Every structure is written in structure tokens, then in C-alpha cells.
Amino acid sequence: MEAILKSNKLLNVCYEIRGPVPEKARQMEEEGYRIIKLNIGNLAPFGFEAPDEVVQDVIRNLPNSAGYVDSKGLFPARKAIMHYTQEKGIADVTVDDIYIGNGASELIVMSMQGLLNNGDEVLVPMPDYPLWTAAVSLAGGTPRHYLCDDANGWLPSLEDIRAKITPRTRAIVVINPNNPTGALYPDDLLKEIVQIARQNKLIIYADEIYDKVLYDGRTHTSLASLADDVLFVTFNGLSKNYRACGYRAGWMVVSGNKKIAKDYIEGLNILATMRLCANVPAQYAIQTALGGYQSINDLVKPGGRLTRQRDLAYELLNSIPGVTCNKPQAALYMFPKLDPKMYPVQDDQQLILELLQEEKVLMVQGTGFNWPQPDHFRMTFLPNLDDLTDALGRVERFLAGYRKR
Ligand code: PLP
Numbered sequence: 001m002e003a004i005l006k007s008n009k010l011l012n013v014c015y016e017i018r019g020p021v022p023e024k025a026r027q028m029e030e031e032g033y034r035i036i037k038l039n040i041g042n043l044a045p046f047g048f049e050a051p052d053e054v055v056q057d058v059i060r061n062l063p064n065s066a067g068y069v070d071s072k073g074l075f076p077a078r079k080a081i082m083h084y085t086q087e088k089g090i091a092d093v094t095v096d097d098i099y100i101g102n103g104a105s106e107l108i109v110m111s112m113q114g115l116l117n118n119g120d121e122v123l124v125p126m127p128d129y130p131l132w133t134a135a136v137s138l139a140g141g142t143p144r145h146y147l148c149d150d151a152n153g154w155l156p157s158l159e160d161i162r163a164k165i166t167p168r169t170r171a172i173v174v175i176n177p178n179n180p181t182g183a184l185y186p187d188d189l190l191k192e193i194v195q196i197a198r199q200n201k202l203i204i205y206a207d208e209i210y211d212k213v214l215y216d217g218r219t220h221t222s223l224a225s226l227a228d229d230v231l232f233v234t235f236n237g238l239s240k241n242y243r244a245c246g247y248r249a250g251w252m253v254v255s256g257n258k259k260i261a262k263d264y265i266e267g268l269n270i271l272a273t274m275r276l277c278a279n280v281p282a283q284y285a286i287q288t289a290l291g292g293y294q295s296i297n298d299l300v301k302p303g304g305r306l307t308r309q310r311d312l313a314y315e316l317l318n319s320i321p322g323v324t325c326n327k328p329q330a331a332l333y334m335f336p337k338l339d340p341k342m343y344p345v346q347d348d349q350q351l352i353l354e355l356l357q358e359e360k361v362l363m364v365q366g367t368g369f370n371w372p373q374p375d376h377f378r379m380t381f382l383p384n385l386d387d388l389t390d391a392l393g394r395v396e397r398f399l400a401g402y403r404k405r
Helices: 020-030 052-064 075-087 103-113 131-138 158-163 187-200 258-274 280-291 296-300 305-318 348-359 385-403
Strands: 098-102 121-126 142-149 169-175 203-207 231-237 249-256 377-380
Touching: 020 348, 052 280, 075 098, 075 231, 075 249, 075 280, 098 103, 103 131, 103 203, 103 231, 103 249, 103 258, 121 131, 131 142, 142 158, 158 187, 169 187, 187 203, 231 258, 249 258, 249 280, 296 305, 305 385, 348 377, 348 385
Parallel strands: 121 142, 121 169, 169 203, 203 231
Antiparallel strands: 098 249, 231 249
């Protein structure tokens, strides 16, 4: 019988964070091995609990959650998101400009499906959060990766952004705070990006899902607060700031020059209605989360659990010969570099697989984030101090063995 093939639409689509190496880890767990997972920003399994009032709200409202709701989401939830956008200085947002989805992920895919024709180009950071590259490709677009520069605190290179714009470029994606690098972009740079978008008529897709996971007293500026003559689509959600990844509650906000985007917005509305509505129980949590006690601040303050873990991971990584890493200013990740002279890696997926097999530590290879060279990897610093020390001790041992090969 003839083999059943996947759609051609998927030929350029990949998402390696959940690819073959984690699948191997799953098999090893089934065989009874304990794997230390530094591969995804999933907070709950590491004891980072969602705020209790948020959980209680979902429980209390479960009996009222059995029906479909508005495709864009529950009104009180969208109202709370609207107030949040006001707090962040984003002008002129109404509840109609807000779409609630099953996580930001669903909306990222939707936003690209609604925009792109075959061959349209989108500027995506490199390294990126790979869902963006995948979403552009799935929608028939061509991702054009602009450099975020390791040697410059992982800031986007404006020169490279300008160089990659063509007549087919429709949009630029900016992930700030950044996954996988932990960088937080300064206002001057954000303003330059807005200026480039303005000059080249690009839509700005601002992924700001880590906008409260900020260390050392830093503050975050929403790109959409910087202009009203550019179209912005801003993404956020409960997954990270409120440690509720599994609730699948995210949102996107359309703002700025909405006048020119009536047709695109109609497209977004069609896509939102096609999937009827997002998961309702989790939508009940949004108002409480945004308006309640912001317990994330306790985790990121000096001496807070996330800060201590970041500091330890930073120190331990940089003490491994040939490994260098910037100190994350935000988010949950590090993207360390392996000195290619000491570690002449050809295939970083193979390296990460060997680390898993030999030391039972799971990371993600840098090329999984569309980084062009096999000389980086990504890890989270979610495990507690003891587990982090254990995990990075194993990484050190593994790399010492690699140097002797
Ligand atoms: N954007 C970035 C930068 C992320 O790191 C993630 C998840 O890790 C998402 C979006 C997806 O978030 P959600 O859980 O809301 O789908």
C-alpha cells in the first residue's frame, strides 16, 4: 500500500524543543531513569505554583464554563487585559482589539495564517523561539532571520534587520524579554525598531510573554507603547508570569494604526470564529491573575527563588572551561556558547543526545532555535539549587569527557 505522506505545508516546519531528543528522554524515563529536565520553561513541575486565587477562580467557575463563549474571549477577561495594556502605556485599545487563545501559541499561528501569502517574508530573530519560524512557514511565508548578537548582550542587530528587508517583507517579530537568550531590550533600541517598521511599512509582532519575569529591578517597555502610526500585535498570557502553562490562556492585542488593517483584522476574526472559542475555564483566571497579588515579584526580587537559581546557573556555567554565557536580565533561560576550538561540534543535536544518554540531563541544541552554528545550547534554570548544581556538575563532567575525545 502507498505510504500516507504529511502535507507539503509541513515540509519546512519544525519545532525541535519537543523533537527527537525529548522523545528519547521520555523512553528513558519509561525505562526507569530519572532525567533532569532543563529543556522547557514549564514552571509547575519545579514547584512554582500558580497563585492560589487563580486556581480557586478556575475551580469556582468550572460549573459555569461548560458553554462556548465569544470567539474573542470572555468580556471581563478582555476588560482586564485592556486595563493591563493601559497600564503599559499602549494607547487606544478596546475590548474588541483583544483575542484570547489557547495559549499565546494558538494566536501566534493564527496571526501568521491571517497575514501571509505564499512567499511573503517575515523578519524573525535568530536565535528565536522556534514557534515563530514554524508559524511563518506553515502559513506559506518565508522566515528571514535577523541576528541577535551574542557579543553585544544578544541585542538585535539593526544593521542586519535593515539588510534583510526586501519588497516582500511584511512584518518583524520581536521577542522581548527574550527566549532563549534572557535579554531585555533597551528603549532606544526598541524605538529604532519602530522607526525601521515605520519606514518599511512593517507590522510589529511583539511577543512579551515574559514581561514580568525581570531581574535586578529592571522594567519592561511594551513596543506598542512607543507609536500609534505602526500596526502592533502584542502577545502575552498566564503561562509564565502566573506559572500556569497548562491552563492554556494567552492573548493578543491589536493596536496602533488599526485603520490600515481593517481587512487583516477581519481575517483574524474569521480565524478566531473558526475555532469557536478558547478553553473557557482558564479564561476565568485572567481577571484575577492580572488584578491580584503579583507573586512573580517575590520570585524575581534579589534573593527570590528565580534570581538565586539564575545566579547559580550563571556562575556554574561560566566556570566550565570553554563555556560562556551572558547573565539573563529576564525570562527563564540561558543560551550558553561552547568555544568551537575546545568543542568542535558538528551536530549539536547529537551532542545533546549524548549528554542525555550519558548524564541524564535534557537540554535543547542551539540549532533548534534557528541558530546557524552548532555551538550553543539552551537551558532553563527552573530546578532548585541542589538539582541545578547536580545537573551542571554532570554537564561539566560530560564536557570534560568531550574534550578528551
Ligand atoms: N512565546 C514565547 C517567547 C515563549 O517562550 C512561549 C512558551 O514557552 C510562548 C510564546 C508560548 O506561550 P503559551 O504557553 O502562552 O502558548
